[in-house]
Amino acid sequence: METIRLDKCVAQNYGCSRREAGILIRKGLVTVNGVPVRDAALKVSGADQVRNAEQDLEVVTREAPRYFMLNKPRGVITATDDSEHSTVMSCFWNEAGGLFPVGRLDLDTEGLLFVTDDGAWAHRVTAPSRKCPKVYEAELENPADPGLKEIFAAGVLLRGEKTPTLPADLEILAPNLVRLTIYEGRYHQVKRMFASQGNHVISLKRIAIGGIALPEDLLPGEYRPLTPEEAALF
Template sequence: MRLDKFICDCTGLTRSQAGKLIRQALVLIDGQPCKQPATQLKPEQQVELDGEVLALTGPRYFVMHKPTGYVCSTDDPDHNTVFVLMDEPRLDKLHTVGRLDLDTTGLLLITDDGQWSHKISSPKHECAKTYRAWLADPVDDSAIRLFAEGVMLRGEKHPTKAAQLEIVSPHECLLTIHEGRYHQVKRMFAAIGNKVEKLHREKIGDFVLDANSLAEGEYRVLTEAEVAAFVG
């Protein structure tokens, strides 16, 4: 890896900023100043910047209890993004695993590991996602069968994959889907003549959001076991 790229990845500096520091002899390789940004580093070499040893951190994995009013993107001209809720270096390297709508709350995974997020969000892996939905009108028991068989969404060519619906009360349901189409939960209920008034994601795979330990707007690092369980 080039020296300037290594410094960028470790610190979040731009390539030009890293190059300037290198040319000013502020960067040491194995204790010796190096002024060439394009220097190729060997794995065993130690790099110091202003007396601090630099090291690449491994992939990062977080779980957030997303509040309403935030979008799942890195930049939005009209709304705050979920990343303003995080105090982490190199936020620009992170991305959300799938997206929750502006007004949807609940379980949100965030990482800089593209392969890990793809295994969770890709439809071919059919990772289950469970939502709690509050509806405008009472839900009839017939919806359980309709969702299990798959429903046609407006503008789509193929019905949804089989989904599991549990009616908690006339206006409250738990819906588990195995794909992630645009606004899918809201569109599924619209397809049977109902409207979602409030939506909250509670579960992805076997991981359940614990609202008692993670309040809206809070996040934490996932444990190694939790990370492995999502793709295991």
């Protein structure tokens, strides 16, 4: 039976980097077959029960990680579990466990979301230092001011933030319809950027991440595996 390092097993299933997995392990927060283990290099297999004791999350050893794209529908929360709302994981009811969403989209935001069981890969997608481009289409309450192109390209200081946003690219598709490319993922960033300029986002859809576009024929709530070429982009 194939084995892998404990830190890689935790990273793949828990949604963290190998370094973060190592910290959890050295703190004694990971158990193997009920026994706390502090050796990140320990080899485990599918016959072992590996658990993150910090959040009582069981993880499993897999030979090959999985990568999916989901067209997230509105009204579902980006989480693995929630007591009030349906989660994006309800779309994957026929898949084996261990999957988790990469990053997040708001409850009322739809569009492209990655789901995987590879924590290191997820970390590469979301790490701020990588400045992965994310493209959104937004319907606005008021017509977009052409001057927003220069304002967003220069970065805007959002309420409660200490640093301005990274330069963003704005394309006006129609008076009240815009396409915005951002290179970071701050809380409610797109909505807050327009709010800072006196406008309101009525609806929001993410249509691309890092060069991978949401297919037009992938309906809300549907998903498909990423191709090996797509997964290799991160």
